[in-house]
Amino acid sequence: MFKISAKVLIVPGILLLIAGGTSFALSxxxxxxxxxxxxxxxxxxxxxxAGRVLFNANCSACHGTEANGWIGPNLHSVKARKSDVAIIRQIDSGLTPPMPKFELNERQMADILSYLKSI
Ligand code: HEC
Known part of the structure; x- marks a missing residue:
């Protein structure tokens, strides 16, 4: 009897955890x-x-030449924390001082995005 009731609790518990994790990832x-x-x-x-060259010229003063972080955070695995669009917005919004607003053309932004996703 006890075994059955434990399962009854564990299975929905696991499902809830999975659902919670999924909705967190989605949001x-x-x-x-x-x-x-x-x-x-x-x-x-x-x-x-090309993205690495742009990064060294524009970003490394704060994020470090290897993007290991200094004034700005370490950007390794930023792709796991932020979507591509969120990274673009971080770079072009100027909403998180002291990081300035960067006005890059589409190709330059795509290059930097590729570099950030490669590290
Ligand atoms: C003057 C310093 C400075 C410069 C230059 C700078 N950043 Fe930043 N950056 C920061 C700081 C500080 C943060 C943290 C902002 C916050 O979230 O409060 C940040 C955050 C970020 C983040 C988000 C990190 C995360 O973990 O979510 C990305 C991506 C990023 N910068 C990319 C760049 C790129 C690409 C460039 C060059 C085009 C650049 N930054 C130039 C200071 C700088």
């Missing part, structure tokens, strides 16, 4: 409506090497 990566600029960046195949 974490829900981007809302994308702008034309964001869609254009996502449609562009970025170049990792």
């Amino acid at each position: 974490n990566f829900s981007d809302g409506a994308k702008t034309d600029y964001e869609n254009a960046v996502l449609a562009t195949a970025g170049d990792v090497h």
Whole structure:
């Protein structure tokens, strides 16, 4: 009797955990409506090497030459925390001072995105 009632509790518990994890992942990566600029960046195949060059010129003063973090956070595995669109918005919004607003064209943004996803 006891075994059966334990299972009855454990199975829905596991299902709830899975459901909770899924909804967290979804809310974490829900981007809302994308702008034309964001869609254009996502449609562009970025170049990792060009992205690294741009990163060293524009970002490494704060994030470190190897993106290991300094004034700004370590960007390794940022792709696990933020969606592509959230990364684009982080870079072009200027909403998180002291990080400035960067006005990159679609190709430059796609290149930086490729670099950040490669590390
Ligand atoms: C003046 C310093 C500075 C410069 C230059 C800078 N950043 Fe940042 N960056 C920051 C700081 C500080 C944060 C943390 C902001 C926060 O979330 O409060 C940050 C956050 C980020 C994040 C989000 C990190 C995370 O863990 O969610 C990304 C991605 C990022 N920066 C990319 C870039 C890129 C790409 C460039 C160059 C185009 C750049 N940054 C240039 C200071 C800087």
